[in-house]
Structure formats: structure tokens, C-alpha cells
Amino acid sequence: MVKATKQTVKQMKPRYEYISSAKLPTRFGLFNIHGFWDNTEKQEHIALSHGSWQASDTVPIRIHSECLTGDSLFSIKCDCGFQLEKAMQNIVEHGFGLILYLRQEGRGIGLLNKIKAYRLQDMGLDTVEANEHLGFDADLRDYHICKSMLDTLNVTEVELMTNNPKKLRALTDLGIKVVKRKAIDHGVTEYNKAYLQTKTNKLGHKFNLDKLV
Ligand SMILES: Nc1nc2c(ncn2[C@@H]2O[C@H](COP(=O)(O)OP(=O)(O)OP(=O)(O)O)[C@@H](O)[C@H]2O)c(=O)[nH]1
Numbered sequence: 001m002v003k004a005t006k007q008t009v010k011q012m013k014p015r016y017e018y019i020s021s022a023k024l025p026t027r028f029g030l031f032n033i034h035g036f037w038d039n040t041e042k043q044e045h046i047a048l049s050h051g052s053w054q055a056s057d058t059v060p061i062r063i064h065s066e067c068l069t070g071d072s073l074f075s076i077k078c079d080c081g082f083q084l085e086k087a088m089q090n091i092v093e094h095g096f097g098l099i100l101y102l103r104q105e106g107r108g109i110g111l112l113n114k115i116k117a118y119r120l121q122d123m124g125l126d127t128v129e130a131n132e133h134l135g136f137d138a139d140l141r142d143y144h145i146c147k148s149m150l151d152t153l154n155v156t157e158v159e160l161m162t163n164n165p166k167k168l169r170a171l172t173d174l175g176i177k178v179v180k181r182k183a184i185d186h187g188v189t190e191y192n193k194a195y196l197q198t199k200t201n202k203l204g205h206k207f208n209l210d211k212l213v
């Protein structure tokens, strides 16, 4: 008989673990907050659900990457805060839906590096050039945890609120059926027009450029 050593027990732990859920009343309606843990990156992630569904239902979802400045500090330098708000409103209007809120601040470079990138943008670089100047790829995000979150929350088929084709591809590659993409091009300001233009031109976002003139 093979004795389980500390090492083998450690290896058996799944990468992503569901931790707990609780009610979260918000300005838009009642949500439930679900906590997940990434054992490899030692990172906390959350999902926010509203209403209920069957496994056979198409669930409207948004994969939202953390943006402390936009989501919590009311920044209008990007569109994140507006998108999060709109996604929550859309979900409540629909009656049910889900936000996967991933802690991938700054497209995966972290908050302090994002501040460095913002400083470079103050000096004239665009969002992609700034990342590259700091030695990072333009986008370092990983979406594997979405599969585990969606399995845990009984979702197999989604309508995805995004302008980012990479998120669509990532979900499809993980075996999630994406039946529709819903554009979420809200929150254009004088301060984020150039940023949205760069995302459209260099990162492949499907943004309605008419909204940027
Ligand atoms: N490195 C870097 N990250 C930024 C900058 N502006 C915003 N971000 C980050 O970009 C991410 C935006 O994520 P999302 O809201 O998911 O947006 P998206 O990938 O553009 O796709 P959709 O909004 O779904 O169309 C967040 O993690 C922000 O913190 C920037 O200038 N530099």
C-alpha cells in the first residue's frame, strides 16, 4: 500500500476551489457573491449571480477583469466601471445572469505596474506601448478559472457581454457554448476615447468606432 505523503496530498488538490457563497444586495438588485481560490496563483476570485437557472438555460454572463481605478474609484480613464454597472443592470433586467469577476488587474500586470503604465500614458504612450515599454505583453490574462466557476454554478451555455474576441475564444476553447455575443460599448468619455481606439486597432476589440467620433 502506498502511504500518502504530504507531497502527494498537495498534488491532489485541485487548482481551483469553490469556497463559499453569500447574499449581496446591490444598488441594482439582489446578487449572490461566490468565492473561489486559485491554489497555483494564490489568488482570490469572485462570481456574482442574480436569479436562478437550469443547466439547459442560456445564461447572460460577463467576464470582468479587475480594474480598481474604474470599478471602485470612479475613474473615467477606461470604460471598466461603466461596463460593470451596465452588465449588472442588464442581468437584473433579464431576470438572471452572472458576472465572473477575475482578479487580473491591469490585464494581468497588477495594480502597481498599471500605475507605471498610466504614467507612461501621461507621457504620450498608448496602452499597448506602455505595457511593452515595461517589458510585458499587451495582455497577460488567463481565463481557465472560468470553466471551474461555470461548472460550479451550473452553467453550460452563455450569452457573453463583451467586445473582446479573446474572451469569446477562451470560453469556446474551454468547452463552453457561447450562443451569442452582446456588445457592451458604454461609457465613452473624452479621457478614454484614445484608449478604446487603441484596443480596437491593436487588441482586436469589436468596438463600434462611430461611438468614438
Ligand atoms: N495594463 C493596462 N491595463 C489596463 C489599462 N486600462 C485598463 N486596464 C485593465 O484592463 C482590464 C479591462 O478588462 P475588461 O473590462 O475585462 O475589458 P476587455 O478585455 O477590454 O474586454 P471587454 O470589456 O469585455 O470588451 C482591466 O484589468 C483593467 O485594469 C491600461 O492602460 N493598461
Ligand SMILES: [Zn+2]
Residues within 6 Å of the ligand: 067, 069, 070, 071, 078, 079, 080, 081
Ligand atoms: Zn479600467
